[in-house]
Amino acid sequence: MIFVxxxxxxPIPGDYSMIAIGAVAYTEDRPTFLDYLRPISEKWxxxxxxxxxxTRADTLQFPDARGTMQRFYEWVTEVxxxxxxxxxxxxxxxxxxxxxxxxxxxxxxxxxxHSSTNLGSLYKGLVRSLFLNFKHLRKTPHxxxxxxxxxxxxxxxxxxxxxxxxxxx
Numbered sequence: 636m637i638f639v640x641x642x643x644x645x646p647i648p649g650d651y652s653m654i655a656i657g658a659v660a661y662t663e664d665r666p667t668f669l670d671y672l673r674p675i676s677e678k679w680x681x682x683x684x685x686x687x688x689x690t691r692a693d694t695l696q697f698p699d700a701r702g703t704m705q706r707f708y709e710w711v712t713e714v715x716x717x718x719x720x721x722x723x724x725x726x727x728x729x730x731x732x733x734x735x736x737x738x739x740x741x742x743x744x745x746x747x748x749h750s751s752t753n754l755g756s757l758y759k760g761l762v763r764s765l766f767l768n769f770k771h772l773r774k775t776p777h778x779x780x781x782x783x784x785x786x787x788x789x790x791x792x793x794x795x796x797x798x799x800x801x802x803x804x
Contacts, residue, residue, distance in 0.1 A: 657781030
């Protein structure tokens with residue numbers, strides 16, 4: 636399992652840009668990935684950028700998106716070895732949309748295939764409420780640094796496994 640979080644400068648890929656991606660693998664040694672992506676569009680939403688703590692000038696200095704996606708692809712495939720990569724995020728409707736689009740747009744392939752898992756939905760099922768949130772289970776604060784946020788999500792998942800005996804294999 637790979638816990639992923641992204642930051643973007645707008646609501647959808649293509650018209651707007653993913654500017655940062657963080658990930659942590661749910662393995663014994665917890666390898667991590669953090670990298671940044673130069674915008675691919677002239678459009679951005681100032682409020683979205685403000686959340687990440689970057690300015691547009693900052694993001695224009697980030698590495699080429701294709702190179703970042705290639706490095707992420709290589710990291711995912713190395714970390715997962717012979718196992719199928721399994722994408723998990725807090726808000727997979729947002730994170731997955733950007734990651735899948737970027738993989739297919741820049742590399743023509745996505746190591747995660749066509750599916751992802753939403754951590755919030757798992758928690759809602761465990762507690763049997765559509766209105767409760769899992770974020771209190773994190774140890775690492777939610778900072779909008781995508782690596783911090785991915786690690787916090789993994790910590791929340793570990794707590795779910797412990798409390799509710801969640802099966803994942």
